[in-house]
Amino acid sequence: MELVAAVIVAFLLLAGALFALVAAIGIVRLPDLYSRMHAASKAGTVGSGLLLLAVGVHSQELSILARALAGFLFFVLTAPIAAHLLARAAHKAGHRLTPPSVRDELMKDQTGRRSYKTKG
Amino acid sequence: MIAASIVSAATMVALGILGLAFLLTVYRVVVGPTLPDRVLALDMLVAVAIGFIAVIAIKTGFTLYIDIAISLGLVGFLATVAFARFILTHGTSDGKERLASPTITAEGGLKPAAGKKPRKDGRRKKGGQ
Numbered sequence: 001m002e003l004v005a006a007v008i009v010a011f012l013l014l015a016g017a018l019f020a021l022v023a024a025i026g027i028v029r030l031p032d033l034y035s036r037m038h039a040a041s042k043a044g045t046v047g048s049g050l051l052l053l054a055v056g057v058h059s060q061e062l063s064i065l066a067r068a069l070a071g072f073l074f075f076v077l078t079a080p081i082a083a084h085l086l087a088r089a090a091h092k093a094g095h096r097l098t099p100p101s102v103r104d105e106l107m108k109d110q111t112g113r114r115s116y117k118t119k120g
Numbered sequence: 121m122i123a124a125s126i127v128s129a130a131t132m133v134a135l136g137i138l139g140l141a142f143l144l145t146v147y148r149v150v151v152g153p154t155l156p157d158r159v160l161a162l163d164m165l166v167a168v169a170i171g172f173i174a175v176i177a178i179k180t181g182f183t184l185y186i187d188i189a190i191s192l193g194l195v196g197f198l199a200t201v202a203f204a205r206f207i208l209t210h211g212t213s214d215g216k217e218r219l220a221s222p223t224i225t226a227e228g229g230l231k232p233a234a235g236k237k238p239r240k241d242g243r244r245k246k247g248g249q
Binding site for chain 2: 003006007009010016023027036040041044047051054055059061067071082085088089092095
């Protein structure tokens with residue numbers, strides 16, 4: 001039983017660390033702010049969340065496991081909000097998409113609004 | 121005995137991988153061409169630091185570190201929100217972004233031209249009124 005718990009904890013530790021490494025490689029390799037954001041806010045959140053879950057399983061107490069799950073839930077809730085705020089602020093500040101990306105719906109939306117405003 | 125050695129070996133490997141991820145993210149903070157890239161990399165640094173805290177909590181046995189990790193996540197979220205507000209208010213005054221935007225409007229082709237015609241019509245109407 002103890003061996004099973006240790007194997008689960010080791011698996012969670014290695015999986016979380018590898019997710020964080022994948023997120024860091026994505027931040028370095030990807031060409032654009034908006035594509036780097038995919039790597040950072042998804043893989044990075046899952047990486048730190050799995051490491052917290054490993055602490056909860058390793059302690060084998062219900063209160064600490066509940067605390068680790070609460071931390072994981074908090075990160076999962078706040079990471080998309082932070083990424084969305086940062087992407088929207090960067091887009092409004094004038095940072096555009098790089099050429100491999102196909103279309104920019106927000107910019108089309110802005111030009112449409114401007115034309116409507118001048119019409120009315 | 122075997123279980124403890126498995127967990128300690130996994131913590132050492134996880135610390136090594138997290139250190140590599142930390143260094144890669146620091147490279148993006150130093151190199152990153154624009155301010156939002158650096159803010160994103162700082163957010164990722166907070167996530168890696170939370171991972172470090174969790175691994176140290178397993179290694180030392182102090183489970184109180186989980187509370188520190190949660191509060192660090194809260195601080196990192198608030199810092200990212202504050203940086204986003206800062207970019208929103210002060211980000212347009214750079215010269216690089218003004219150079220970058222006309223190339224993409226030139227690539228957009230028809231749509232900006234279609235957007236400009238109603239503006240001229242609107243101005244004429246306002247002038248007529």
